Amino acid sequence: MVAMTTAARKTTNPETGRDRILREAAELFLTRGYAETSLRTIADAVDMQPASIYHHFESKDALLTEILEIGMEAVTTAFAAAAAELPPNASAPDRLHAHVAAHLEALFSHHAFTAAHVTVFPFAPAEVRAATVPKRDAYEANWTALLSAIAPGLDDDGVSIARLALFGAMNSTVQWFDPANGSTSDLAAAIVGPLWNGLANS
Amino acid sequence: MVAMTTAARKTTNPETGRDRILREAAELFLTRGYAETSLRTIADAVDMQPASIYHHFESKDALLTEILEIGMEAVTTAFAAAAAELPPNASAPDRLHAHVAAHLEALFSHHAFTAAHVTVFPFAPAEVRAATVPKRDAYEANWTALLSAIAPGLDDDGVSIARLALFGAMNSTVQWFDPANGSTSDLAAAIVGPLWNGLANS
DNA sequence: GTCTATATCTTGATAGAC
């Protein structure tokens, strides 16, 4: 059970059997749920026998854990990349838009992995959740810092509520937004615009 | 398999064995997930044998269907009640706050039933989802009408996105808000305030 | 690294006594 980093995984092209299992399983967990998806179903999707999966992953839980970790790495990397690309003197609404767009783009480009985080995580077995919590906390801290900086009038509770409500709004998009109908950047603008200026001005 | 309305159910006090099953099952589905919760677990929670549950519900799916229906009735009733209580000349932000507060209040007072709607519905068996969709659509139409009225500057797409993002924000509260830490009305104000006036002014 | 075969357990659901 070797735990590779995303970097190591990315240099290992092309897609291995192991990667294929991860990808198909993530897709199935996302659409059907974790407990609802059997190893037989996953095995069918990758044209293997159920037993063969155990050569790559020690258990179904370990498979889910790795999927969730990949998803959290994707949004964390996207957040850092967006910060690096912003001009130093970017305005507050521009910064907000850049990070919302980055989150949404990661949500849809690594769709199965990141979206599984949104919908599957709450019902994952306790051990699986516990293994993923530290990375989630670190990512949330990025957002707390961002919102504090751009909305200095909010107190700590206000920042918390704003962050959680914004997460709720962004993450719910996996259940209703179709990237075929527009770019994630436009979607980000449609969310950030009314949020920044207020519905009062819309 | 008699399908009672909420009204009929409410006049049938006190809590029957059947009601107890509904309540405990809703709680378990919410916290552990539907597929993750066995009938044996539900039976334990109500101090019965698994077989006894089948006297009240014809299947596990039927039990979930009824739970989801109760939840949707609760928010629909709350929306109508909030509309009825508003003065005819209430301001747009007051109307928005009243309905957000009503939704949140219903979410937490009928917590297990309405929150199950948020988290369990996406993974419910297809037949269960199909049975509940019409009531969900009707409820959503209420919000579309409300948002169109109070933010006339938004086009249809803008209204849709605003509604979905707001739903995402409101419904995510079941995963992080604790009613012991404040009233749902205050929570509604904390969400509606920045949303209405804009983060730019916060 | 993938297979066949199978062990072991848990699941939703049923039969029938009381």
Next chain:
DNA sequence: GTCTATCAAGATATAGAC
């Protein structure tokens, strides 16, 4: 209306050949 007893199916996981 609740029970005991049980079934048939499906689950995760393992053993060992190739």
